[in-house]
Amino acid sequence: MQSLPLAICSINDDESDADSELTRQRILSAKQQLGNKVMILGHHYQRDSIVEHADETGDSFLLARKAADSKAEYIVFCGVHFMAESADILTSNKQKVVMPNVRAGCSMADMADLPDVEACWNELLNECQLDDPATRENPDSPAGKGEAFLVPVTYMNSSADLKAFVGYHGGVVCTSSNAAGVLEWALERAGENGKVLFFPDQHLGRNTALAMGYQEEDMAVWNPMAQPDWNDLNTSKFVLWHGYCSVHQRFTVEQIDNLRKENPDALVIAHPECERAVVDAADASGSTEMIRRFVADAPSGAVIGVGTEIHLVKRLDAQYPDKTVVCLDPGVCPCSTMYMIHPAFLADVLESLVAGEVINQITVPEQITDDAILALNRMLSITN
């Protein structure tokens, strides 16, 4: 599924007050009628008028766990497409996952597709003389002495067929909150002379490996649109896919410098989807859950610059009136695809459920589910 390009650069929830109150009442009424048959999950990057209706809010990892633990008949996922796919994979066949708007995708997830990843995979196996973990009797056990495997790791922000590819080939899914633990696991399975293929976000892969003590020289970038550099690829430990998040790519070191010029004591935290230089210049880096904890733990009166999506930053600022929480980029765009979940769409899907009709259901085919669940369960067991 291709996402729309980023197009909006201001937050404008404008419906008239009367219209938005009417929509709000439609949602409250439908939700009440559905009772515990429905669970609404809301990602941190959703607008406030969605988040207020969510039974659970969180990052993609936390919401995946909430979906996996839920007994609700309907999971309404207010996030982007790959998140709803993961929820469908992790829930039972009796449960139905729906999205308020199925066109809400993720431009980063779209940067890696199955044919390109398979082509990369085959070239790396051949050129770097690595083995496929799928050929092992037990791909979950650490590599033996002298063995060299190529272990695939996909960020949660990827389509279900890529998660299935990873699961089939003995790999694992990660999120920004557990990437270090997952990479450690993958390196053990790759063996001393093996490699990890990480996609689609090069920045999360690079920032995590650097934080684990690896150097830039240990990483090579795979760009499906360019000729491979086999010198770099052969000597690397990590092959990073040439993907990025259009929202987090906007943060710069200059923005951090400007904030510190105006507020010398300002604290700065950046999401690991930001470029390395930004993460290096920040005081801390972490997932949206970690950003929330960082702000909560900051002393009263602190000025905190945050490098992540604007809806979360504004919500944190409102939640902690004794602190000043600002977005590093004063002109930052919200994530345009997260923004496609409008309260009116939420009202529509809930009212349809009340009427006994399931619209906008996300269904991952059984074969893909069977393989993808291997990769997701590996992640959940590593992070437990």
Ligand code: SF4
């Ligand atoms: S913020 Fe970036 S990674 Fe997250 S959904 Fe939007 S485009 Fe995708």
